Amino acid sequence: MSETSPDYQFAHHTLDRFVYGDLRQAAIVNVGRYFNTDLYTGARFERLDGGGDRADVAHQFTAADLTAVRCLGTDIKPVSAIAILETHANRLSALLRRIPHTPIYEAPKSEIDPASAAGTLASMLLSDDFPHLGRMTATKLLARKRPHLLPCYDIVVARVLGKPRDITHCLHSWFHTDPERAKSLASIRDDIGGISDISLLRVLDAAVWMHGYEDTVETVA
Known part of the structure; x- marks a missing residue:
């Protein structure tokens, strides 16, 4: 897919409004x-x-990772939890070992393409081996393990950004077509203070989610 794909024009324009x-x-x-x-x-x-990317757990999914996903309001059914933590743990860990910690704004596109370890792991989590997991839950699991490279995605963010078909490629192209975007986002993190440990991807995700969530609350009210 082209870095200037029209599929992402609305999302890129919206993201620029935030930064x-x-x-x-x-x-x-x-x-x-x-x-x-x-x-x-x-x-x-x-x-x-x-954190899910600390050195001693970076290459394996843990119960804490599943709890972290619950912190985002997403429950993982027991059958999938068992598959992640036990049944297919070795297969998942083998792929995690191949996924770098490189920030998305520095990573080549090959690190997130379908044939990459990240793409293969995402596809695996959507297979029948992990029942009822779902695409958005899979993104959260991956974001927990590689917060600087792989983004979270949920229905609120999808709505604000016009439902880009691949959030990882959308954000990768957004960062890489204008290096100043990462710098501007980093300055937002600095202006806030107290969150230097939070990845730029997660700062951006929170900004978009809060905007969409507040709009939803106001509409319901």
Whole structure:
């Protein structure tokens, strides 16, 4: 897929509003509220139990990873939890060992393509070996293990961004077509303070999610 695919034009324009445009200040306020208060359990997703990418657990899924996904409001059914933690643990770990920790804005596209270890692992998690898991839950599991390379995705973010068909490729092309985007996003993280341990991908995810969530709350109200 071309880096300038029209499928992603709306998403890229919307993301630019958060880092350059009219939604930047709201993003600073909202992301700060998300991570620096006790209002959102999702704030613990990367940090729970020291993080899913720390050296001693980076190449295996753990019970803490499944709990971290629950912090984002997503439950993993017991049959899939057993498959992840026990039945297919060795197969999953073998692929995790091949996935780098490179930030998405530095990684070549080959690291996220379908034939890559990340792409293969994503496909595996969507197979019949992991019943009822679902694409968005799979992205959260992968984001827990490689938070700098692989993004979370859920229905709120999908709605705000116009439902890009592949969120990882969408964000990879967004970062790589303008290196200043990563720098601007990093400056948002610096302006917020207290979240230097949070990946830029997760900062962006929280900004988009909070915007979409607040709109949903206001609409319902």
